[in-house]
Amino acid sequence: MTAIQETATAAASGANATERFKSDKFAGVAGTPPERVSLLAREVLEAVHGTIRKHKVTYDEYNALKAWLIGVGEDGEWPLFLDVWVEHVVEEVATEHREGNKGTIEGPYYVPDAPERGARGSVPMRDGEPGTPLTWTGQVTSTDGSPLAGAKVELWHADADGFYSQFAPGIPEWNLRASFTADDSGRFEIHTVRPAPYQIPTDGACGKLIAAAGWHAWRPAHLHVKVSAPGHELLTAQLYFPGDEHNDDDIASAVKPELLLDPRSVDGGEAIEYGFVLDPERS
Ligand code: MBD
Numbered sequence: 457m458t459a460i461q462e463t464a465t466a467a468a469s470g471a472n473a474t475e476r477f478k479s480d481k482f483a484g485v486a487g488t489p490p491e492r493v494s495l496l497a498r499e500v501l502e503a504v505h506g507t508i509r510k511h512k513v514t515y516d517e518y519n520a521l522k523a524w525l526i527g528v529g530e531d532g533e534w535p536l537f538l539d540v541w542v543e544h545v546v547e548e549v550a551t552e553h554r555e556g557n558k559g560t561i562e563g564p565y566y567v568p569d570a571p572e573r574g575a576r577g578s579v580p581m582r583d584g585e586p587g588t589p590l591t592w593t594g595q596v597t598s599t600d601g602s603p604l605a606g607a608k609v610e611l612w613h614a615d616a617d618g619f620y621s622q623f624a625p626g627i628p629e630w631n632l633r634a635s636f637t638a639d640d641s642g643r644f645e646i647h648t649v650r651p652a653p654y655q656i657p658t659d660g661a662c663g664k665l666i667a668a669a670g671w672h673a674w675r676p677a678h679l680h681v682k683v684s685a686p687g688h689e690l691l692t693a694q695l696y697f698p699g700d701e702h703n704d705d706d707i708a709s710a711v712k713p714e715l716l717l718d719p720r721s722v723d724g725g726e727a728i729e730y731g732f733v734l735d736p737e738r739s
């Protein structure tokens with residue numbers, strides 16, 4: 457690859473995120489009843505009409521919107537746009553009945569079927585992977601306190617430069633992505649490195665919106681997880697580090713106080729203890 461192809465671009469990571477969505481989640485999108493489609497589409501359009509009337513939106517502004525929406529598609533940034541600015545409310549509604557662990561949004565960069573590492577082990581990483589070594593111990597339990605032996609903990613996160621494998625170029629396929637299986641006491645121990653804060657791509661349509669509005673493009677550093685066990689609801693969450701300047705103004709509005717870690721300094725790095733309480737499936 458040339459130096460130019462090796463550069464992380466919005467269009468490349470957006471195209472990867474769009475393909476990923478199509479291969480994992482397209483099958484589930486059919487089957488919404490027409491009454492529901494009509495209700496939701498009408499109310500969203502009415503909200504748009506209301507904004508146009510309230511602020512007397514001009515033809516120039518309408519055409520700027522049209523051009524921008526075309527660009528979101530061309531840059532493959534629909535997954536990024538929706539997950540940054542919309543998903544957090546979908547997640548809120550989907551999980552409001554839960555008594556167990558708080559979760560948060562999945563975002564655009566999950567990949568299923570990462571390498572399995574058992575109950576204790578290291579995520580795949582490069583020789584000399586940059587970043588502070590992080591040892592994470594925890595237990596998966598049900599809401600009644602019983603340990604969930606065999607629970608699956610899938611972890612994925614950015615590297616110390618803020619890049620995700622399979623979405624930025626030049627990173628080994630499964631770098632910083634792995635699946636763990638809790639032991640007989642529901643416990644696991646994960647070795648990884650601390651991720652960096654993440655800046656969403658500034659050279660695509662989402663970046664254009666951010667610049668035009670005078671917003672910032674940052675998410676705080678975070679670890680993504682999916683935690684699952686038979687008979688329990690899948691938990692999708694992210695964990696955050698105290699003191700990150702973007703914990704209070706995450707562009708994706710996905711930080712919750714229950715998801716903050718409490719790292720301790722240990723020899724050669726940091727250690728965290730954080731476990732998960734899963735809700736039994738509702739009958
Ligand atoms: C991310 O890494 C992320 O987690 C979300 C929600 C949106 C964009 C990039």
Ligand code: FE
Pocket residue numbers: 563565654678680
């Ligand atoms: Fe992320």
